[in-house]
Each structure stands twice: as C-alpha cells, then as structure tokens.
Amino acid sequence: MSESTKYIIITGGVISGVGKGVTSASIWKILKWYGYKVTSVKIDPYINYDAGTMRPTEHWEVWVTSDWWEIDQDLWNYERFLEVSIPRTNNMTTGQVYKTVIDKERKGEYLGKTVQLIPHVTGEIQRRILEAGKWFDFCIVEVWWVVWDYENIPFLFAIKALEHKIGRENIINMLVSYLPVPNHTKEMKTKPTQQSIKALTESSGIIPDFIVCRSPYPMDEVRKSKIVTYANIPIEHVISAPDANTIYEIPLVLLEEKLWEKILKKFGMEKKEDYNKAELQKLVNNVINPEKETTIAIVCKYLKEGDNMMTDAYISVSESLIHAWANLNAKVNIKWVDAKDIENRWAKDILEWVDGILVPGGFGSSGIEGKIEAITYARENNIPFLGICLWMQLALVEYARNKCDMQWANSIEIDKKTPFPIINIIDSQKEILESGDMWGTMRLGTYWAILKESKTLDLYKNSESRYKRDYERMKEIKADVNEDYRLWIMSKDDNVVLERHRHRYEVNPKYIKDLEGCGMVFAGYHVRKDGTKLMEFIELPEHKFFHATQAHPEFKSNIHTPSPLFYNFVKAGLK
Ligand code: GLN
Numbered sequence: 001m002s003e004s005t006k007y008i009i010i011t012g013g014v015i016s017g018v019g020k021g022v023t024s025a026s027i028w029k030i031l032k033w034y035g036y037k038v039t040s041v042k043i044d045p046y047i048n049y050d051a052g053t054m055r056p057t058e059h060w061e062v063w064v065t066s067d068w069w070e071i072d073q074d075l076w077n078y079e080r081f082l083e084v085s086i087p088r089t090n091n092m093t094t095g096q097v098y099k100t101v102i103d104k105e106r107k108g109e110y111l112g113k114t115v116q117l118i119p120h121v122t123g124e125i126q127r128r129i130l131e132a133g134k135w136f137d138f139c140i141v142e143v144w145w146v147v148w149d150y151e152n153i154p155f156l157f158a159i160k161a162l163e164h165k166i167g168r169e170n171i172i173n174m175l176v177s178y179l180p181v182p183n184h185t186k187e188m189k190t191k192p193t194q195q196s197i198k199a200l201t202e203s204s205g206i207i208p209d210f211i212v213c214r215s216p217y218p219m220d221e222v223r224k225s226k227i228v229t230y231a232n233i234p235i236e237h238v239i240s241a242p243d244a245n246t247i248y249e250i251p252l253v254l255l256e257e258k259l260w261e262k263i264l265k266k267f268g269m270e271k272k273e274d275y276n277k278a279e280l281q282k283l284v285n286n287v288i289n290p291e292k293e294t295t296i297a298i299v300c301k302y303l304k305e306g307d308n309m310m311t312d313a314y315i316s317v318s319e320s321l322i323h324a325w326a327n328l329n330a331k332v333n334i335k336w337v338d339a340k341d342i343e344n345r346w347a348k349d350i351l352e353w354v355d356g357i358l359v360p361g362g363f364g365s366s367g368i369e370g371k372i373e374a375i376t377y378a379r380e381n382n383i384p385f386l387g388i389c390l391w392m393q394l395a396l397v398e399y400a401r402n403k404c405d406m407q408w409a410n411s412i413e414i415d416k417k418t419p420f421p422i423i424n425i426i427d428s429q430k431e432i433l434e435s436g437d438m439w440g441t442m443r444l445g446t447y448w449a450i451l452k453e454s455k456t457l458d459l460y461k462n463s464e465s466r467y468k469r470d471y472e473r474m475k476e477i478k479a480d481v482n483e484d485y486r487l488w489i490m491s492k493d494d495n496v497v498l499e500r501h502r503h504r505y506e507v508n509p510k511y512i513k514d515l516e517g518c519g520m521v522f523a524g525y526h527v528r529k530d531g532t533k534l535m536e537f538i539e540l541p542e543h544k545f546f547h548a549t550q551a552h553p554e555f556k557s558n559i560h561t562p563s564p565l566f567y568n569f570v571k572a573g574l575k
Contacts, residue, residue, distance in 0.1 A: 008141070027259070157204060173206050297337050343373070409422050
C-alpha cells in the first residue's frame, strides 16, 4: 500500500443511473489536470464473474479492456473522458471476490479457521481496493446502484472498515444523489436525498463528506441549506450538478463549483499544476453549437426492453459518433433502425434519407438478413458504410453472394450447412468449442494488425497522434507473442495498429483469393504465433467510404482522440 494514496468513495443515492460514473471520471480528469496520478475501481455486486455472459438488453453493453476482460460499460466512462487504458483489476464483482475466497479455502490457506463474510470476504474486498490504489495519488472507488441495495452491504462494510485501516484522513466519502422536480409541484425536492443519506449512514456507518446533487437545473441556497442541516456538512460541500448539454461538459460544470479545490483542501493538499480547459471547452462548444450536421443510421438488434426503447447496448458506438461530432464540429443525428424491420420492408424505404449506415457488432442469427440487405443498399448506392465485427463478416458474406456468385454463402455461426462458409471457426478453436468452453474461444482485448498500403492505412496515418501512439505502445504491449516474434513483426512493418476485439469467428482463409478476385480488399491482418493470418480490415476502394473491421474501434475512441474509422465515416457523410 502506498502511504500516501487518498481514496474517494463514490456511492449513489435515490436512483441508479444518477451519474456516478461521469462524476468519477470528471474527478479523475481534473485531478489529472492538477498533476496527480489517479486510478479507479468499479464495484459491481452481481454474482457473475464478469459482464461477458449478460444479455445486452438486461445489462447493456459489454465493454472490453485492453487486457482481455469483458467488463461493465461504466468503466468506459474513464476512457471516454481521459486518454487512459483501464486494466481489468479495476473492476470487482461479488463473483470474483467469492471465487478468490473459496479457492483460498480449498487450498487450505485459512486452515483451522471458520471462513466468514466478515473478515474474509470483506478482507478480500479491501485487498483488491488497496492493490488497485497502490502507486497512485488518488484512487476513486465507485460502488454501483444505490446505497440501500442489499448486495452492496459487504462492500460498504469493507469500505467503512478501511477508514480504520488507512485512516479517516485518507478517505473522502462522496454521495452522488438526485433532486427530482415533480411536474405537478415544479419544486426541487431534497427529501429523497435526505433518505439516501440516512440509508448510507444507518446501514454502513459511512458519513458523506460531500454530496453531489444531480438535478434538472442548478440548486439554490435554500435547497443546499436543507441538505446541510440533514447531513451536517459545510455548505461548500454540497455540490450542484445540474443536467448538462453533454456528459463531456460535466468536468467544466464541476469546475465552476470548485469541487477539486475542495477535495484537495480536505486532504490538506495543493494543486501541482495549473489546468488548461481550453481544448475540452472547444470540443464541448462544438457539441453544443455544431456548424454542420449529418444523419447516420445504426442498424442493430438490441433496442427494446419491455416497452422502452433503450440504446445503451450500443453506447460505445453512439459515443464514438459524438467524439467524431465534437472533432468535426458536425452534429450526428442517429436514426436507430431495428434490423428486423428491414427484413419486413424494403431497405430503401427505411434508409433512403440517411448519410451513412453503421452496423455494430452482434451475436446469433436474429435480424441477419435485414442487416445483409442494409449492406447491399449501402454498397450499391455509394452510401458511407462502417461495419463492426459481425458486420465485417457479413459484409464479406454479402459480397460473396452478390459479387462472387457464391449463393447461400454465410457464416457458420448463422448457417452451419452453408456451401460457402466465408466465416468459420479456426482449427485450434474447434476443440475448445467442442469441450463446451465458450469463453475460451473468444478473441478478447487488444490485438495488433498490420495494415497494407490502403485507404484504411491512410485513415489511421492521417490521425497522426493516435497512430503514432499505438506504434509506441506496441513496444510495451504484452500481446500473445513472445519477444522475438514481436520484434520480428515490428522490424517487418511499421504500419501496426492496435484495436480491441470481442468475437469468436474468423474470415475463412480458403475464400480470401476468390473474394480479392472479385474486388474486395483485405487491408489489414493479424498474424498468430503459428503463422495463421486473421483478417482484420476490409475496404472497397472505389466506394465513397466502405470500411469494416473485425475489431471494435468504438472501445478505444475518446472525446480527444476519436477513432479514425468513426471520424472519417462521419466526415464522408457530411453534405
Ligand atoms: N458473432 C461474431 C463472432 O463471434 C461477431 C461478434 C461481434 O460482433 N462482437 O465472431
């Protein structure tokens, strides 16, 4: 444990989705501006070991870290706001904690002891928090949902006990709460927040030092005083966080409230460097007052939860479009299209007015033919097209069927009996798949790809900073290669890009020549240790913009450095 690490514990009040993640990421951003080294831990009290097996309409997007971990989408907040790579150790679930404790018990590490929730489980929670915070000036710990959720009890107990272990002076407790304004009274209500303070204090003994109040508009002094009376904290520690035009404005909103100066003061610290908010301010202004606009259709399948239309299963994709918007100063109107609707109607009826068609990743066969139709429509009508993961696979299926005379071509994920399995499972994965270990067959996390001279290479090269940084990071990355092999790759080709992956099936090498013969360009590939080449990028050079990748570039995009593929896709669609 670093003697000096300071912990900021973020809990939530009143409702879930109140903005803990964005608040935490904003705190990180400004402390970093002030010259400090910051990290964070997200606590997810569900039993799942990771977020990989959860249905997108239940838990929304599964996000992937660089180090091969399927994780809760909230962690991406940090990467969206900051140019950092969040490691897998920054996420803990109840499943992970219990598994560690049970494994230790089986190995006899607690020999003679009765293994209990307290102190063994809570001890493991503390160990993980302290381990993540090691070497950093600040560690932000975000506890999911709201303070009275039963599943949070062991975590809040462990956090309370940390106060004793590392000293109360090294911890700030921050409750992020919500002040609703009911339609019929038009009055901003503090009672639900008062209840949350009570629940937090009574259930765990944690006393909030700061209360960040999310609300539709700024709080007045009367509301702040009500919270002060209830929570017994100085009025400067009640922070007004009204709804912003965009989440990227929140650091600027909280800057107005001088939250960071107050945090540093509470810890008895000073800022090390002066911040410069000009760049963020400019990007936020572009989002609020864009000069141009464009309309992009996202054709996908996880759009409904009951009667609610929810788009969070594709949050990285829609945020990546906002990153392009901020940097191009061009508003992106998103038209959400359920792929099944295209199966029942003409693609033209639904897609005629859009400036670009984006098809994000997915699993299984539902809505597939609709998506293939959308691809044909984009290809034949010279409409900018960006296909991600499954949609690179299907763009090849579409091309094989319609341009290479391979009727009934398909991916074996969708049609096991297809005469042209354009997309297949590679041999080494077959055995694992047969053994029933679905997770073991997933290609997860960061993989490098070599780009040939191509339009795709130009897109990456032209986004200078990102491209160069990737190449630099290549020297450090612990990819699935040994040292000699890594050096070999690097000596061979400078045009290496790194993107994250989450998929199982691959382009079948048997059909590459045929597809190339019909005009398809394979612009980039990864090479496995055994020499197998895995196709990563495709393009149609004659088309206005027709690109697809096996990777998920949306997992790496952020407000300061948008993904080159998303950026140029939006640009191609501008009128
Ligand atoms: N289902 C496809 C595969 O497993 C693509 C996955 C995805 O789009 N993330 O290969």
